[in-house]
Amino acid sequence: xxxxxxxxxxxxxxxxxxxxxxxxxxxxxxxxxxxxxxxxxxxxxxxxxxxxxxxxxxxxxxxxxxxxx
Numbered sequence: 001x002x003x004x005x006x007x008x009x010x011x012x013x014x015x016x017x018x019x020x021x022x023x024x025x026x027x028x029x030x031x032x033x034x035x036x037x038x039x040x041x042x043x044x045x046x047x048x049x050x051x052x053x054x055x056x057x058x059x060x061x062x063x064x065x066x067x068x069x
Contacts, residue, residue, distance in 0.1 A: 008021070034052075034062060
């Protein structure tokens with residue numbers, strides 16, 4: 001992860017990230033993270049939410065926002 005951040009910062013070459021690096025990195029990691037945890041939990045939202053450390057309703061909201069089934 002740290003290597004990815006360093007690479008991204010180097011690619012920016014001093015130019016600010018339009019929507020903020022924090023928001024960009026979250027967008028980059030959130031979708032694959034949720035997909036992998038859902039696959040691991042065989043689609044069980046309660047189990048996935050528990051592993052992620054978030055409430056099941058929060059997980060469902062994130063899945064809806066990201067268009068993940």
